[in-house]
Amino acid sequence: MVACAAPSIHARFAAFHARCSGVDAPIDPFSDVLALLNPKGFLSARLSAGGDWALRFNGYEGVKFNAVLQGRCWLAVEGVEHPVALQAGDCYLLTDGRHYRLASDLALPTEEAAPYFARATGGVAQVGDTADVMLMGGRFAFDEAHAAMLLDALPPVVHVPAASAHAGVIQWVLARLADEVSQPAMGATLMADHLAHILFVQALRAHAASGGAQAVGWLGALSEPRLAKALGLMHGAPAQRWTVDALASAAGMSRSTFAGHFKSAVGVAPLDYLLRWRMRLAARELRGGRKTVSAVALSLGYESESAFSHAFKRVMGAAPMHFKSAAARAPAQPTA
Template sequence: MDPLEDVLALLDTRGHLSTSLAAGGRWALRFEAPRGVKFNAVRRGSCLLEVDGVDGPIPLAEGDCYLLARPLPFVLRSDPATTPVAAGPVFARAEGGVARAGRGDDVFLVGGRFSFGARAQELLLDRLPPVVHVPAGSPHAGTVRWALDAIDRELTGGEPAAGLVAEHLAVVMLVHVLRLHLARDPRAAQGWLGGLSDPAVAAALTALHREPARPWTVAELARMAAVSRSTLAARFKTAVGQGPLEYLTRWRVELAARQLREGNTTLSVVARSVGYGSESALSVAFKRVMGVAPGDYRRRSARQTSRTEASPS
């Protein structure tokens, strides 16, 4: 399995499209901190993005898109001098799925957000910078444009289930944006995400994700990566921040945690499925990584799920 695909699947990644924005003349909108990871793409025209706590502004041109990986308030504006107004009331007056700011429609943005399940903060979001900006002119941005064009076709074509298809396409766009982020600046990524930029480390990560229950050794992983044992160990530690077998332990625990959150499988079955020969072996590793015993983790997750289901939407 591909590690990026694995982690996004583990986190139950979902795309949610929002109301589009048409704007013209002089305008400025201030948005509250979003839930999840916010994204916007400029389909026509240009504007400025300002994010609280981030040096800016960031010029956005036609074809650009960005991810806001932190829950930070932000401003979209035509120019630095215009005083922003709250975006909420503007979007509340939207008609036909389009909100309007200023006068005219020489600027048009589509957007939405990505939501994630448990563990997203540590496994993905903390590995990203606050803003991931993908300029239209970057060498690898064509795949992002393809996904955005496909979303446009779904939303304007009137086909059955178009909204659902478009939201799945948004997740495809997220995968491409993360790949572009890695290709553009490998050193900017941290942890397992940074490891995908090193061919040898990526080969080892792929092997670990493909067979997490296998009793791997560093020597076996080095053969998969076509480097020496010492070279793999050093490069893995530099890129990921931990050794290959330590990473394997943490990934096995993440897989076990998902099973504990989502079902009633016995701990012994969970242990065997992720490569541990006994409940006690899994419990020791689980508590070291998660800071809590597996049984307590399952009960806590069940309580959190119950509170979420009982709360009003």
């Protein structure tokens, strides 16, 4: 398994640039959230399969991603009613750790996938004697304290068909990623890292653009320009003393319409979302260990440390000092 551990430099630069540009320059909330989540990608061996086959994959952490390079197969996820027919060019994300199966025919007896991947040669796990189907993928892990912000906004399966409007970029990325993995050159690990991140972001874009019940929470709201503008303002200046009236005005909506529409789409009221986002930013600063609680509170617009501490404990489940101390005692996380 190849680790692609670098967080998105572009997302962090975008967040920094927007915050330095002043209150009137909305930031991209999607990039802001991903920067907070600090995604780390891990590429697994490719799967090559031929003939009649059916494999079971056990639970996982974070988000699994796979793309079909050639051929066709079926994906069935535990607890999801309908299996997904996959073909070349398709990409999918699995988001909540459920067991799943890949198969030429889901009616076939299922074998455990792990032994095949343990015997992988040249980065390829082979099932059967031919290569009718080829898949490439891995998983993304996130900062544990904030992972739910993304995972709770996603269904168990995000399927991006080859015919999707977003599939062109994904297919280009897959071709480049296959080259980097099969014929590694200088900087191959870094290239694979960035390509995997692009694939991940493009799949999330496709999901957010899908609309309907599939795109929910803050991620789904980003596909609505008026709500996206309000979210951008809150992310761009989290310390600003935003009011519902000001956000509604920026969104071009009445106060009542905006408040109702925001809560219906995102799941929480606008100022509740802002509070939760502030506390997540505070948690990142406290875990960094370089700022005092009072400095973090002030940076997020709190003149009273006690008011900040009360809000932090309500959202994050621990007092700021306890959170900071626990983070300092935590062992360093492995990068691979």
